[in-house]
Amino acid sequence: MNTANIIGRLTKDPDLRRTDEGRAICTFTLAIDDIYSKEDRADFIRVTVFGNQGENCEKYLRKGAMAGVYGRIRSDSYTDSEGVKRYPVGVIAERVQFLTWPTDSLPAAAAVAAK
Numbered sequence: 001m002n003t004a005n006i007i008g009r010l011t012k013d014p015d016l017r018r019t020d021e022g023r024a025i026c027t028f029t030l031a032i033d034d035i036y037s038k039e040d041r042a043d044f045i046r047v048t049v050f051g052n053q054g055e056n057c058e059k060y061l062r063k064g065a066m067a068g069v070y071g072r073i074r075s076d077s078y079t080d081s082e083g084v085k086r087y088p089v090g091v092i093a094e095r096v097q098f099l100t101w102p103t104d105s106l107p108a109a110a111a112v113a114a115k
Contacts, residue, residue: 003071067099
């Protein structure tokens with residue numbers, strides 16, 4: 001079984017791009033505090049979201065927003081510019097839950113209602 005449930009804060013605004021066929025691919029990174037560490041430490045997990053859900057993430061999430069992600073872990077590999085093989089681990093999201101709304105990411109109608 002390959003499942004992941006994570007909650008964290010976005011380190012920057014989401015990035016949306018499209019495939020040649022027009023399918024949306026949204027990526028963002030979540031900073032997850034390590035509550036068991038004696039030092040201030042965080043893990044940084046890259047999240048990829050597809051389709052309409054990815055479009056909504058790009059539209060409503062902003063840096064600093066807290067989000068919950070349910071999905072599957074995926075590792076990739078690449079060779080960096082120094083010739084070292086790297087194996088980044090990320091999450092392919094099946095579901096993204098918006099847990100906080102920074103005021104600059106609210107749609108206009110919701111921002112007025114929130115005041």
